[in-house]
Amino acid sequence: MLRLTLKSPLKPPLISSLFLLNPSFFTTTNLAVNHREPPPSATGKSRILSFFLQNHTKGSTNHLQQNPCFKNLIFELNSLEIEGIVEKLSVGNTESALEFFFLLRNDYGFKHSRVSYIVIAHILAKKQRFRALKFHLQYLVQQEGSGSAHSICELLSSRFQKWDSNHVVWDMLASAYSWCQMVNDALYVFAKMKDSNIHASIITYNNLLYSLRHTDNIWDVYDDIKASGINPSKYTNSIVIDGLCKQFLMQKAVDFLRETECRESGPCVVAFNTLMSSSCKMGSIDVAKSFFCMMFKCGLHPNVYSYNILIHGLSVAGAMEEALEFTDDMKKHGLEPNQVTYNVLAKGFHLLGMMNGVWKFVNEMLHKGIDPDIFTYTMLICGYYNDEGIKLKEETGVHASDISDTMLLSSLCKSGRLDEALNLFHEIESSGHKPDPIMYSILISGLCKQGLVEMAFQLYNDMLCCKRILPNIVAHRSILKSFCERGYICEARVLFDAFINCDLMDDVVLGNIMIDGYAKLGDIGEAVQVYQLITGKGIMPTIVTFNSLIYGFCKARKFDDARNWVDTIYSHGLIPSSRTYTILMDAYGEEGKIEAVFELLEEMKARAIEPTHVTYTVIMKCLCRRRQMHESVRILKGMLPDGFQPDEIFYNTIIKKLCEARDMKGAFRLHKEMAVHKLQPSRVTYNILLNGLCTHGELKNAEELFSTLQDVGLMKCDYTILIKAYCAKGSVDKAVVLFQKMIEKGFEISIRDYSAVINRLCKRNLLAGVKIFLRMMLFHGISVDSQICFVMLKSFNHIRDRNSVFQLSSLMMKCGLDTDYNCG
Template identity: 60%
Template sequence: MVDDALFVLAKMKDLGIRASIMTYNNLFVNLRHTNIMWDVYEEIKASGTPQSEYTNCILIDGLCRQSLFQEAVVFLRESERTESMPTVASFNSLISRFCKVGYIDVAKSFFCMMFKYGLLPDAYSYNILIHGLCIAGSMEEALEFTDDMEKHGVEPDVVTYNILAKGFRLLGIMGGVSEIIRQMKLKGLDPNIVTYTILMCGHCQTGNIEKVFELREEMFSHGFQLNDIAYSVLLSSLCKKGRAGEALSLLHEMESVGLKPDLVTYSILIHGLCKQGEIQKAIQLYNEMLSNAIFPNSFVHSAILLGLSEKGTLSEARTFFDALKKSDLMEDIVLYNIMIYRYAKLGKIGEAAQLYKEIIEEGITPSIVTFNSLIYGYCKSRKLAEAKTWLDTINANGLVPTAVTYTTLMNALCEEGDIHGMFEVLSEMEAKAVEPTNVTYTVVIKGLCKRQRLQESLQLLDSMHAKGISPDEITYNTIIHCFCKNQDMRKAFQLHNEMLHHNLQPSSVTYNILINGLCVNRDLKEADRFFSFLLDQNIRLTKTAYLTLIKAHCAKGDACKADALFRQMVEKGFEISIRDYSAVINRLSKKNLTTNMKGFLRMMLFDGISLDQEICLVVLNAFRRVGDLNSEFELLAVTIKHGLLPD
């Protein structure tokens, strides 16, 4: 009620009642964010009211709060000329504001200037400067100022130690945090709620959720009640660990101790639930927010829309999207981008284009993500000519195509076999000074491999390393697969070794490609040796690696080895389906290994997997070829009984 306060001040003047400097200062403090501050200051001077030491301090603080730093410094110097000695509080305001905007060196110069005026910095002076240094990551200098603090007879307090602990926590140095708290306790200072919150944040950062809960219990034992920040930290940690159910229980605990969840609390939980696919629970919380008059922001709406589109159905996502549109809750382009991408991914490019039309009609500015999604959709629908036209639209909207834009187009052209077109897009990308990523290079390598230009693909791989762009396992897998197809297993394994040399761990796909390459190239002994070597190295192989080797031994007629590998695969805990049994039985039937077929049939039935028509026909034909009529009629009776034979 600023106008009313000023009216009362004017009325006092009319009645000849002289306002005290305390009255002016109180008014002054509450006008620090406005230009009216100057009017009140002129009024003080005109009234002849003697100023207190806080008057100039309030004005300097107000100028700093309005980011008028130069004016604040000028005023400080003018006050010096008028023999009005600057106070520690005035310097603290300047130091604080310069630290907040990142001008630490300027803040330090004002700190040193205090000594020039014969002023001794207080604990607050030191704390704000130490805080600025910690935020800037200058922990060594922050610790030096802490030592200087003690040399000048100013004892570091709990705030000082909390600031230092937070500085180490921001750098992820939990050892430093522990050491600061140890020193704090040696000084006879007890950790407070802020100390515990900093510790909890640090352990959340490192993923040590169990330590966080230990600290929680320690807080309770010292009589501390968790505040809303501490609860938010815990909720966030649980959600990141995929423990959204426990986070919900914690929410109820929070409410039971009288703390009301705010927008941040709900946002954390809703995002965590959506990531876990618990969409309905997320929507329940969303409705609870609304009933508590807490209005969701774009982050919440995005989380639910993403969850519905990824874990739910597209129609559910569209219903929610339309409801937001109807309620005028479309704050920005983000929600449109989510829907456009989802339509594009599902090949519904017509719907995606329609939403883009709506964006333009509504006067919403599209982002580069919007266009990248549309280009991806047209590429997925194999409408490459239309996809290319969106590049012009991007430029027309004042945006710059990204590496994702060009790479998406290049990949589509590569898939279509248009390698020339792919290189044209790459040339345009380089001409526009858009740096290719490792994904871009992988696409180019894939295109070169399709054309059997293997040496060029290797040269490009070397070029990536030279430019400081690290190829990932997909890049290497692409080339390794190509050399395996060309029966050059020596080079394929050289590339595998090169991965290890660059500290890049081959993936299970890499091993599958190499094992398959050895099997296809009829080097089954080497495939067995390599497979055994990987097991000895405790490398986790997938079911695909086992099945590849099993099928190869079946095709060779080595049913015993196939049987041993199959049993080993079962022992490893892989889920075995009827398709896996079918693949093995089919290959054994081609070799007329009926005895082994029977063994696999028994194993299959023992595992509780029922026969299907395909397996029955394969086995019956095999029995017929070898003249095993008894087995044939026996199985025929079973198939007829279970209705597995066609009419």
């Protein structure tokens, strides 16, 4: 086992290989040629300008691309001199300016100045070549990177203020930052546009809105659109609805949809599709179907995508009959199922293990002239991953594609079929196809998720030391995270230090994993040391980093230090999340400091940080610890904001506390209240109620609840709860009957299950029952252990049942168990 090799603490070859590899192995060699920049030369500029104008053909620079004379002239000048040429051409020869700029950038790899980029942007804007302008400015902001908005805006304000197309360039620049997910830069450009009285277009607003759709800032942008006098488009409204759905604010999304019905723009099919998709993802298929019906009421016609959303939701839920009905309805409305439709239906049958159904839709695709894609073939191969699957790969030619092998490997790992994934991996190797880092990372990640960290590390080690293939960031993260989760913190630290020493710390995630690992173990000193190490390397911490540190300090009961880290978050330009405050509240609540919990809640609201379901659940737990349950629930309901919809966890927590307080009527009252809020009690809810009834001796009510649970589906723990209650009450016959039913239902029964029952029976001196369970245990092939025998021997000895003592001692010797027990 690998764990034995980790005692020192990591296998030496890994450490040596990480440190001995040349740094050039990890980074791409810089092939750029460094040229000396001569002093500015008017003669040089004129020669290049003259040469270019004389030798290029309008609309084509092909013959200049390989011209060594022209290339040598270019590299004699620096970017400032080239900038002058671009500006000169832009005055009366704009097409030549564009050709010159892109020839130097694309063919010679010349790095233009910002001024040259902005000049070209103005030319494109003036020619109304907006698509080209979009990609041009995207290229610029990607080259300049995050935080570049300030300097580019200063340049636009100082040098280009009076240019005709300046307002278009400003507008497109804001869009470019939004497209590139540099939201803070985009907001800065918007602010500067307002200062200069330049109005943004609705397209640019929509791009910013889309970038901020996961945050509360979405409303600030939307209000700004309305204040600017621009009418929101249907796409604008769809983005807002999508953002609210992404934040799980479904009710607000529905309210917003109703508001838009009265406006000129009104709702559109895209908005309804978004609501349907989000409902399906949350498992609310009926809600999705109601939105589908609402579309018709609003005079809208669902498109193919609308139908595909519902068909996918129904297929994943196993409701294939209804999914097929919607497919027929789709055809009745003049819409033809597309490749996505057939793949979704095939996936539904694949999930049910009905491969004949999969083939039916593949054949229908072929009959209609729709070519199955890689997803279709991968699904078929996964369904038949045996001789038939291998044959299918060869017949379809999918085997030749590295992408298909990667997809198949990923599919097998996701479905937990790791033996087959490993067989496929070895098959790829033996066929001469060299597995790439992505294949390795998929397999390593799959092994780690299944808890097979030792096997994952062996593969990781083989990849690095034997194959000389550098693991990618996914593999690094998977191994490090698994080490921390399994408690191999020393091994994790050695690996982490190797990453640091080999400059493999590309981002903060590896540091966050390490800090979280130390925090959960309560080793806050090491967590802080890792934080100092990564910040010393110039890696910016994230809110995840600080949340882990705060959790660690709370776990160590250093509350003042934990609160100080909130100020550190602000000093790094970050904003605490709801999780930050929830962690603190939970820690103070554990200490019974309810006043501090409410202070944190007020601080949260003052800083415009919205409490979540988890936050209110933590507050409720704090209130319930006061044992004044009804008062606690009253206070809690009074503080909940309008529109707050309690979730299942919220109710389960209160129900559990009511059960602990022996208020079973209150617990069942809340259970009924869940239905009012359209929440379906889960098996966890019923398990809490059943445990409450059994704990407080209400066995008749427990039996009635147990009987009703037959429809919901019983878990093994439901059986064991009632069996333990029967043992405590001395109802041995009922315990035996229920235990036998548990076995018949196919639940895995271990020695621990027998031990729990026998211990309780021994405590009640119900030794006849003990003998029944002992015989049942031996009948089902489960060997007795010393602990159970000693408990029984003690009970038999207590009532002076000498015959049973000697029989059991004899059984222990036959089973090879230690009989060193004082029988008195």
